[in-house]
Amino acid sequence: MRKFIKYFFILVVVLFHAVLFAGINFVFPHYETTYVTGVEVKRVDKDGPITKSNPEDGPTRDVYYIYTQRTDEAKPTVYRNEDTRWGFPFYFKFDSAVQQARASGFAQNKKLVEVKYYGWNIVMFNEFRNVVSMHEVDEEQVSHPILSWIFYVLGLLTMFFSIQFIRGWFDSEA
Template identity: 70%
Template sequence: MFSVVNYVFPHYDVTRVTGVEVKRVDKDGPITKSNPADGPTRDVYYINTQNDEGKIMVYRNEDTRWGFPFYFKFGSANLQAEAQAMGNENKLVQIKYYGWRLTMFDEFRNAVSVKEISDDVTPSHPILSWVFYAFLLVTLFLSIQFIRGWFDSEN
């Protein structure tokens, strides 16, 4: 359950956009010579970033539409243009995203929004995730106590 909360709920990174690109993909991933299209295809936008410590991260920028997780994101092309404009001006940005970056499986975090942030502004924190983690910990503790009560009462 903790992994579901970590994957679905938003997180924030403060970074700089270094480039953007678009790739044509199908169910097997990007279409290449070794992976020809074998079904419906779609365009997926990517945002390349590098933070001030030098860490590089690539974000997928794809619409969630009406599907799960429910971010109701429809403007990937607009978000891509915003990211590119901020990258051209080398602005510090805060990227709101969900998901994980799993290099081995070519899985990317999905960017939900990109906004300019100044050096003196404190970045956002995933407070809702922290609330759910606390709720899950309390639920786990109460469940363990409940189960222990079953075994203690059988003696």
């Protein structure tokens, strides 16, 4: 029975850290070097973009979308471009219209840009990454999500020490 409880606590620690790592991956910024191929504005409600199959059924808002294409991939990537304002995650982004205008200029001039974004791209649920900023770059210029890496390492350390504590606690009482 003690062995079962020990492995249960270890499982809880691992699951807690898995959720923590997913949160870090979702909230912290990532970077992608790509070409902007187009922009669009769609009217959406709580169920997603308004279409014939999804009629308007509540408050609506305009959402900007930015379409990109990486040189090494065949599939395009879609980003949404919404303000975070004062809400979570705290990027304090108030310039989505300006970002949309810049993206349109990048698309017309076929410029290579670095997109800073957060979130996940889950097409099945109409969930797209949100653009935080974008700027023109050279091909050899690459940014790295250093803050995310720091939090991943801290998470791995806390997971390791938590598991060691649980193992030591149960093994010392045997």
